Amino acid sequence: MNKIIDLKGSILSLTVLKLYSNDIEQTKQALSDKINQAPDFFVGIPVVLEPQVDNLDPTFLALMVEFLHQKQMLPIGIRTQDETLKEHANYAGLAVFGEESQVKKRPQQQESKECAEAPSLKTALVVQNAVRSGQQVYAKDRDLIVLGSVNPGAEVIADGNVHVYGTIRGKVFAGSQGETSARIFAQKLDPELVCIAGLYQLAEDIEPAHKNGFIEVSLRNDQLNFKLLD
Amino acid sequence: MSRVVVVTSGKGGVGKTTTSASFSTGLALKGYKVAVIDFDVGLRNLDLIMGCERRVVYDFVNVVQGEATLQQALIKDKRVDNLYILAASQTRDKDALTQEGVERVIEELKEAGFDYIVCDSPAGIEKGAQLALYFADEALIVTNPEVSSVRDSDRILGILQAKSKRAESGEGPIVEHLVLTRYNPARVETGEMLSVEDVIDLLSVNLLGAIPESEDVLNASNAGSPVIMEEKSQAAQAYKDIVDRFLGEEIEHRFLTAEKKGLFQKLFGK
Ligand SMILES: Nc1ncnc2c1ncn2[C@@H]1O[C@H](COP(=O)(O)OP(=O)(O)O)[C@@H](O)[C@H]1O
Ligand SMILES: [Mg+2]
Numbered sequence: 001m002n003k004i005i006d007l008k009g010s011i012l013s014l015t016v017l018k019l020y021s022n023d024i025e026q027t028k029q030a031l032s033d034k035i036n037q038a039p040d041f042f043v044g045i046p047v048v049l050e051p052q053v054d055n056l057d058p059t060f061l062a063l064m065v066e067f068l069h070q071k072q073m074l075p076i077g078i079r080t081q082d083e084t085l086k087e088h089a090n091y092a093g094l095a096v097f098g099e100e101s102q103v104k105k106r107p108q109q110q111e112s113k114e115c116a117e118a119p120s121l122k123t124a125l126v127v128q129n130a131v132r133s134g135q136q137v138y139a140k141d142r143d144l145i146v147l148g149s150v151n152p153g154a155e156v157i158a159d160g161n162v163h164v165y166g167t168i169r170g171k172v173f174a175g176s177q178g179e180t181s182a183r184i185f186a187q188k189l190d191p192e193l194v195c196i197a198g199l200y201q202l203a204e205d206i207e208p209a210h211k212n213g214f215i216e217v218s219l220r221n222d223q224l225n226f227k228l229l230d
Numbered sequence: 231m232s233r234v235v236v237v238t239s240g241k242g243g244v245g246k247t248t249t250s251a252s253f254s255t256g257l258a259l260k261g262y263k264v265a266v267i268d269f270d271v272g273l274r275n276l277d278l279i280m281g282c283e284r285r286v287v288y289d290f291v292n293v294v295q296g297e298a299t300l301q302q303a304l305i306k307d308k309r310v311d312n313l314y315i316l317a318a319s320q321t322r323d324k325d326a327l328t329q330e331g332v333e334r335v336i337e338e339l340k341e342a343g344f345d346y347i348v349c350d351s352p353a354g355i356e357k358g359a360q361l362a363l364y365f366a367d368e369a370l371i372v373t374n375p376e377v378s379s380v381r382d383s384d385r386i387l388g389i390l391q392a393k394s395k396r397a398e399s400g401e402g403p404i405v406e407h408l409v410l411t412r413y414n415p416a417r418v419e420t421g422e423m424l425s426v427e428d429v430i431d432l433l434s435v436n437l438l439g440a441i442p443e444s445e446d447v448l449n450a451s452n453a454g455s456p457v458i459m460e461e462k463s464q465a466a467q468a469y470k471d472i473v474d475r476f477l478g479e480e481i482e483h484r485f486l487t488a489e490k491k492g493l494f495q496k497l498f499g500k
Binding site: 129130132133134135148149151152153154166169 | 355381382384385387388389391392432433434
């Protein structure tokens with residue numbers, strides 16, 4: 001028999017939005033500022049709210065949920081131990097996340113508070129040689145730098161940008177988790193396939209003029225944009 | 231100190247066995263003690279090209295399986311001193327070779343004082359080819375100037391860099407050398423074949439030498455004698471250059487451009 005559904009425990013990583021103010025307008029403004037810095041980044045991301053203040057107005061959560069939807073984010077739950085907040089969450093249609101995980105994560109949270117807003121630095125994955133036919137390189141959560149060429153039949157994939165100091169003749173994927181601002185740089189690009197955040201183009205659709213010289217590929221209006229840099 | 235050299239390509243029929251035979255003969259002619267092992271179990275080719283097929287009593291598989299000693303299976307070459315052949319079995323299948331068995335044979339050869347142990351790889355990228363390259367210190371990547379051969383060589387280079395003993399133990403990488411065989415400069419000029427520059431650009435491996443396409447190769451193998459023994463043949467000279475360069479001499483590359491036909495040859499079509 002084919003299965004119809006399957007429920008499984010999950011290890012999805014969610015974005016946590018900590019709220020330090022009980023002033024809804026102030027909070028909205030702060031969030032707007034944040035989003036304006038990198039509009040693409042926030043689209044469609046699931047968010048869990050974590051209020052760090054008491055005396056939240058009963059409408060605060062509902063307003064927050066509406067605002068997040070406006071900004072194309074997906075509020076899915078709340079993390080709290082406060083019984084009244086749990087009730088508010090119920091009205092706002094938010095799931096309540098248990099405290100168990102909260103307890104476990106405490107030390108990390110304190111740590112991350114210290115380094116304020118700075119996202120943890122993850123340097124690029126560097127490949128010294130050519131990436132050869134049949135080989136695949138994946139730079140998870142970071143950029144990829146290849147000092148040699150990417151040969152036909154090889155694949156290079158990064159969640160961030162891809163830089164190739166040789167020629168790309170195989171397949172290249174940047175922003176493989178959906179990061180639309182990811183870009184590809186290559187000394188020369190004559191690929192089997194080029195893809196950014198799921199939008200791809202095959203060899204025959206790439207203009208011959210773009211196959212010679214140092215090139216940057218980016219995503220603009222849901223289309224791959226090729227730009228010669230020299 | 232012994233060096234293990236694998237002759238490999240990915241693709242079949244590109245000239246691995248031809249190269250193994252001439253390269254090992256060339257090294258022995260220089261005075262080194264050389265063993266050449268045929269890893270192409272089931273096909274048995276090297277002994278034919280070396281002209282010792284009627285003297286095979288025990289083969290590589292017998293030694294790996296412990297059915298014969300190394301001394302019983304090593305066939306001494308009739309023409310060149312210090313050259314020994316370990317033939318492949320025609321009757322056994324590929325699974326008869328085990329990694330432990332191969333390692334033991336190579337260790338024994340090292341202890342017996344061989345300077346070079348040349349491993350003639352079977353085609354493909356599967357177990358047989360992986361076993362042939364696993365213990366290598368250096369590799370001759372045999373490639374024909376055509377796209378499919380270059381692609382397969384690229385794959386085998388990836389395997390050399392990832393799945394060899396040197397790669398796994400972090401002893402430092404296998405030294406890679408490109409050997410371009412069946413090179414036909416005239417067909418390169420007409421664009422039918424990739425040029426030497428194209429292939430080097432695609433593979434980024436140092437060129438050890440190019441062997442011209444030559445009917446001497448087939449004649450020599452029919453006669454059961456490595457082509458390097460044919461003094462006048464260009465293929466032989468090219469293989470000699472390869473041996474010299476491998477041993478560290480700096481020699482200019484030759485046979486890379488088409489011979490210009492003189493007026494006389496043009497007129498008389500020769
Ligand atoms: N330089 C060359 N010129 C002409 N024919 C060649 C040359 N090198 C190899 N050949 C021919 O190519 C065929 C395959 O060679 P072989 O050495 O058996 O390849 P492999 O061991 O890679 O399968 C043989 O018929 C051989 O005579
Ligand atoms: Mg062969």
